[in-house]
Amino acid sequence: MKLLSLLDRAYGRLLWALMAVSAVYIGFIMLAIVYLTVWRSFGWEYSRYTHTVIELGFIYILFLGSPYLIRHKGHVYIELLTAAVRPRVRAVLSRFIVLLCAIVCFIWVYYSYQLFEQHVEFDTFDELRSDLAIKRWYTTIAIPIGFLMMGVEFVRFLFTAEPMHAGLAGVASDRAELEETKADIARENR
Numbered sequence: 001m002k003l004l005s006l007l008d009r010a011y012g013r014l015l016w017a018l019m020a021v022s023a024v025y026i027g028f029i030m031l032a033i034v035y036l037t038v039w040r041s042f043g044w045e046y047s048r049y050t051h052t053v054i055e056l057g058f059i060y061i062l063f064l065g066s067p068y069l070i071r072h073k074g075h076v077y078i079e080l081l082t083a084a085v086r087p088r089v090r091a092v093l094s095r096f097i098v099l100l101c102a103i104v105c106f107i108w109v110y111y112s113y114q115l116f117e118q119h120v121e122f123d124t125f126d127e128l129r130s131d132l133a134i135k136r137w138y139t140t141i142a143i144p145i146g147f148l149m150m151g152v153e154f155v156r157f158l159f160t161a162e163p164m165h166a167g168l169a170g171v172a173s174d175r176a177e178l179e180e181t182k183a184d185i186a187r188e189n190r
Contacts, residue, residue: 015068015149022065029057052134059139063146070153073164082165094163098154105151113144
């Protein structure tokens with residue numbers, strides 16, 4: 001059990017590192033857009049790789065940052081159905097939902113890996129950027145990795161004591177406000 005806890009902690013740190021890289025990449029994209037805008041406005045020569053780095057960044061940010069968000073329930077999910085049922089039913093329903101999510105992620109791992117493998121096998125260049133020597137697999141390598149890690153995170157919720165869904169309808173900030181309001185009402189009723 002201790003080994004499993006160490007593995008989980010190490011994997012959690014990996015997810016945090018990937019999220020940190022994604023966050024830094026977002027900042028880099030912002031700077032790259034400013035760079036492109038200023039250089040183009042003045043008619044100066046700019047690096048054509050900048051557009052590619054920005055476009056690839058969106059894919060990498062999405063697929064490398066999402067597993068961390070799932071682990072910490074920071075992704076978007078709606079609890080209208082799970083909020084309408086009793087806690088025991090909610091626990092089963094929540095586990096069913098995360099099982100479906102995991103299955104969908106693992107299906108996407110299979111198909112996106114096939115695409116990645118095809119790009120590696122044929123060693124093709126991106127048609128839009130063939131003059132920049134950007135290989136097509138650069139754009140698809142993050143997709144199966146991201147879906148695999150997202151699937152693992154959904155599977156984790158199958159085995160945790162607390163299900164992913166808390167049974168509170170609304171978005172996270174609304175939930176926090178709702179809990180605060182409930183606590184205020186309970187204090188007033190004492």
